[in-house]
Amino acid sequence: MFWCPGDRARPVLRVSSPGDPDLRNEPVDGFPGALLFRKPSRRPLPVVIVLGGSEGGSLFGRTFGPWLASQGYAVLVLPYYAPDWGSEKLPGLPVDFADIPVDRLTAVRQWIEARPDLDRRRIGLYGVSKGGEMAIIAASRFPWLKAVAAIVPSDVVWEGWGPNVKEDDTRSSFSWAGKPLPFVPYEAMRETIAALYRGEARTLRAPHERGRAANPARVASATIPIERYRGALLVAGGGKDETWPSAIMAENIGLTRKRNGLSTTVLKFPDAGHGLSGSGWEPENYPRMASSPMATAHAQMAVRKAALDLFAKALR
DSSP, X not given: OOXXXXXXXXXXXXXXXXXXXXXXXXXXXXXXXXEEEEOOOSSOEEEEEEEOOTTOTTHHHHHHHHHHHTTTOEEEEOOOOOOTTSSOOOTTSOSSBSSEEGGGHHHHHHHHXXXXXXXXXXXXXXXXXXXXXXXXXHHHHOTTEEXXXXXXXXXXXXXXXXXXXXXXXXXXXXXXXXXXXXXXXXXXXXXXXXXXXXXXXXXXXXXXXXXXXXXXXXXXXXXXXXXXXXXXEEEEEETTOSSSOHHHHHHHHHHHHHHTTOOOEEEEXXXXXXXXXXXXXXXXXXXXXXXXXXXXXXXXXXXHHHHHHHHHHHHO
């Protein structure tokens, strides 16, 4: 998902409470804005790392993390980007969504290994939107991940952007070992965002689809090799997602895995939009034109159940 500075509908931080008085949270040293949600336990808890979308900061994780932690997991909310137009300032994190280092998760795993109350053998990952894109990249590169849920994800790496990215088609969204990953460029993204500012009925899906159609060779090089991942995987997408074609990209991920003899839980919701993750979290920074709020709400419930099933089977 993209948040545009100056949008009328600003993100509002809502922290859901599962009603569990034993639930605790603590800041995580060395990772700006990171929080660990967990319940007391005599045994090391399985860990789920949570990656939000392009709204940045810890907005999504603060909403989703307490609920997931109430199910018996240690939930590490991990901001990886904090735009300077956002409400949460996190010095030390990128302000542009460009060349985000996926290999930063190596340091996260080292932090988990140093905690006797966390089980380093049982680590999962939950990513939504751009965090879902990052989750698929991470799955293809980190065999220590036992379960990955990528909600409204991407099967390719996309172009990066931000206030300091002055030219189109110059930066990748993600990097590895200091080098940008191959990416698919957008087509007319700046024009689309300018039209949204003017109140025109546009979607961010079109620049993705046009960019993909116009650059087949770059799609091939930017496709994430998810067939390398041998763990449990859940992907989910909305057929009327106005941010990007998440249902198609989720299906692509499943087909790639199937061709390589790997099973994947693929959920597609024909009438749902982009906000499939969690309950009550569906920020709107442009008019909804296609998706059904009721279909999206039902999809959220299905995704939540599927994610719990995934983590229960792979981590518990």
